[in-house]
Amino acid sequence: MSKHSSPRLIIIFLITFIIGQSGILSAAPFSLPDHAKLTYGPLKFDPPQPSRITMPNGLTVYIIENHELPVVKITLIVKSGTMYDPPGKEGVSELTASVMRTGGTLKMAPQAIDETLDYYAATIEAGKGLEQIQWSLFSLKKDFEEVLGIFSQILREPLFDEGRLKLGKDLKSEEIRRLADDPQNWAFKEFNRLLYQGNPRGRLPSLSTIKNIQKSDLVECHRRHYAPENMIMALSGDIRREDAEMLLRKAFGDWNAKGQIAPVAAPFKPFSPGSYYIVKETPQTIIVTGQSAPKKGSDAYYAFDVIDFVLGSGGFRSRIFQEVRTNRGLAYSTGSFYRARRDYGVFGAYAMTKSASAPTALHVIQDIMKNVKRDGLSPKEIDGAKKAILNSFVFQFDSLHQIVTQQALLAFDKLPADFLQQYRQRITSLPPAEIRKTAANVLTPDDSITLILGSEAGYLHIKEIYPDLKRIIVNYD
Structure with missing residues (x-):
């Protein structure tokens, strides 16, 4: 036997073993379980108190x-x-x-x-x-x-x-x-x-x-x-x-300076809807549309958090993402956002798309909002949104510094010290009727601010469909 025969035998054995194993694996394909049927204990949120x-x-x-x-x-x-x-x-x-x-x-x-x-x-x-x-x-x-x-x-x-x-x-x-x-x-x-x-x-x-x-x-x-x-x-x-x-x-401790800050009124009083276009020669068109929304901690705040999640902030399974991107391929990035503050809130939706698709993308987003305003959310959507919000909520506080900072932010916004605990309870106990009522009262897709940024050709195209669209020139001099 030559000095090279042993390594060759080992290689032949390994190849034969791998092929045999692949045959076994192919005979019994592995399948992932349905995530909706997985059972697990409830996540506990009991952070230390600063x-x-x-x-x-x-x-x-x-x-x-x-x-x-x-x-x-x-x-x-x-x-x-x-x-x-x-x-x-x-x-x-x-x-x-x-x-x-x-x-x-x-x-x-x-x-x-x-x-x-x-x-x-x-x-x-x-x-x-x-x-x-x-x-x-x-x-x-x-x-x-x-x-x-x-x-x-x-x-x-x-x-x-x-x-x-x-x-x-x-x-x-x-x-x-x-x-x-x-x-x-x-x-x-x-x-x-x-x-x-x-x-x-x-x-x-x-x-x-x-x-x-x-x-x-x-x-x-x-x-x-x-x-x-x-x-x-x-x-x-x-x-x-x-x-x-x-x-x-x-x-x-011996710093005795006194500030002098004039109060700033909340926005949207009055609120003037409109549609605007900025020309920028770029291959993409950016659409942002939005309106006022419930302030943080208000009764409607919790219901609207669920509504926003289902509409667009919930990722791949949200209505806007599913319809605008997955089903129609109109945008490579799309969704919604909800920014709740102490005395006001902002809700908006966005899409990054090509010029030719911009009018359709905007129309689809507005239609989705109108449908939710009219019909509310399905029980399945509500249940899925609640679970996702509650599960992700816990992981927003994965460090002690995040916990203590959140407590300071609550105090800064003059919210109750137990707001985080209340939040989970309020989301859990939300009745579908309250969510439907909030959607009907808050969503105003026909009375919103819409800003579109895109090319000159894109402006001329979308102007034919949205004749009230106003072209604006921005000067930062």
Whole structure:
């Protein structure tokens, strides 16, 4: 026997074994069980309750201990955002937060803050938003006191370095110039502007408003919004509650600034429906249509969450996805969304399609809404939506920091502390009659804001079918 014969025999044996096994497998094909017939115990939602402290200056903090890793996290929610920006200064709240972070403090230069945070492998970041600004902090446990001290300086004594302000304005201006390069983002921004027309939420930053913003505007925005009574903090991590409270009181307890924020009215009073078109030479057409919807925590809120899920936010099995994409192939992306806020809500549907299919896609979406408004949902749809919502709800809180942040957000929105528990109970007990009533009362597909972004040829085509469609030209100068 040659020295190569043994490997050859092994290979022949393996091939014979694999072929034999494949024959066995082919003789007994494997089939997946019907998911609808699977039985399993109910998912339990019993999250730990954060500790709450409120300092004499009004700063409220929610704390959950988490000793799995030697880190500490903070989310700070500030009553600020673009809806509070003065006319002609749109963008000032975003720039204020950005330059607070990058522009140094009265005690630390901008570069010193950056280098110190890098040394500690820590982060302090500012977000942006319409109705709130969220800050985040991440630190190793051993460095938390030092990092928290820097965070306190940033919030209390920002320097607003002129060089960093100029850089922030340049970056924001470039973002505005490039907005049209992202048609989907552009379409949704313009949809929001039209939806919130006549309300401060509908004002968008432009090149001229960013140019108008000076350091004094940032100082004034900080004075009005960055005060303890306008903030709620969420903290989690490898630290005892008593130690966290001691450090927080040391960092913020003697901060006695008072904010001065003018209230902003809820939108849609009045609401003016209309259909609008923006020309952008792009191979795709983007359709967004929407209307007002129930506010968060209202009686209709729970029923409409189910309605939205069935209409389009429920993914592959939703009515809009099934009919627009699966059955008719009219769009590569389509669905719906429901944004519920403390004093109002927004419901909308969207489709990304080709120009020739745009009129049909819009018509199908409107017909689906009309059918639900008229006939409600089937018992099967309601049962499936409830199960999916309740099952997915649990997994939205897969970390302790998410739980404590949600509790802080509820407090920020002045919702009950047990809102999350109430939510599951209310969804479970929803009667079909209430869902049908809500659909009939809320859905108004014929009285909505519709924004379409697409080519010139697409505009001429859809204008023949929707003669009331108005072409608009957007200028961000």
